[in-house]
Amino acid sequence: MYELVQAGEKSYYIQSPAKIGIYLKNDTDMYLIDSGNDKDAGRRVRKILDQKGWTLKAILNTHSNADHIGGNHYLQQQYGCDVFSGGIEAAFTENPFLEPSFLYGGYPFKELRHKFLMAKASKTKPFSDPAFPHDVEVIPLPGHFFDMVGFRMPDDTVFLADCLSSAETLEKYHLSFIYDIDNYIKTLDKVAAMQATMFVPSHADAVKDIRFLVDLNKKKLQEIAAYIMSACIEPTTFERVLQRLFVDYHLTMTYEQYVLIGSTVRSYLSWLRDKEKMNAYIENNTLLWQCVTD
Template sequence: MYELIQTGEKSWYIKNPANVGVYDLGGGEVCLIDAGNDKEAGRKILKKVTEAGWRVSCIINTHSNADHVGGNQFIQSRTGCRVLSSDIENAIARHPELESSLLYGGYPYAELRNKFLLAKPTESTEEIESALPPGLEIIKLPGHYLDMIGIMADDGTCFLADAIFSADIITKYHIIFIYDVAKCTAKLILYI
């Protein structure tokens, strides 16, 4: 767990429950694609990146589920990095109580207010369209969550977040959350 695995000339991922992408921006700076599920994951991710000799310049959130944005607050507070995503995903990252409220349909009961569904708030975010680092391209992947995106790197690595689930995850949970089945299905058909 928390092993750094290279996938392309400039791309890696850190293996953990919600894998985190790492893209080398040059000059010792990297962009993280997602940030893990909580402060402890953020701490381990930042340690791994620092041990490799890099500094975190920015985090791109593919979507605002807590297991992808939970490490934002810790990493951003330690590095001063920018956090980028789409407008609606940024709003949820800044106001994470919206995720569990959206899933429940109202103010969620205590069991839905845990680290898996309620990340710590991200201090500040930026709209990704105007701040995307060079060498990266946005892939629109709506369906699993409100305005989920993937990231295509110029070395051929594609970070798809929860657009694809492993057999282990499907076996473990049986039902995968899809916010908008029609958007998800339409997008998958385009890629087949």
């Protein structure tokens, strides 16, 4: 873990729970793509940079989930470097309390206020800022989170952030966090049509051909959508659907999984409702869901 792997002529990644990308601008100046999940990840990054004699110019954040921005604060303190982020992601990065609040849907209780869901704050600049490396292409990849992006480097290496889960993760956990199902599907189609010398997803192996992994993720999404519809043949509550998912897929409920998977299930229900495949109505002061049948 935390070994340096070369992905392209000027691109590298640090093997970690969420891959940390590197763009080597020249012999000494480099940019990070995300920063890991905490201060310890930041220290490990600094150790690698010191060993290589590289200087951190800036961090390019794909999105604001804590496991991608957790090292920002430490590295910004150590190097005085810029952090670039965009849209709603910038707001969450500067105000990380928003993430557990959004996921829980209210003020998060103390078991949700920790580094897994809430990084330390860091100051950001927009991608339009003149200091942003002009030779790096910003690729919008919404769906997993609000304004998530990927980056294409000058050597044609593409960092894909969290728009794909590995085959192993899909087989073991089945559900990955998705905020906007409709935009997520559009992103999958967009990625499937991309060409690059190397693709580097944050939570899957780097590959030259990404289409197989896209197909796996799309099939799993369709499977979960079909399961949720089957769970709503009779009118039922969100909580009951969530419980059935955890039982039938042999998952273990924790506070973190409750908010992450719970938020994802709500997103599926909203998407199915907008597609007119699901009805929602209130009965006896309870919101009920029922799939539309022919």
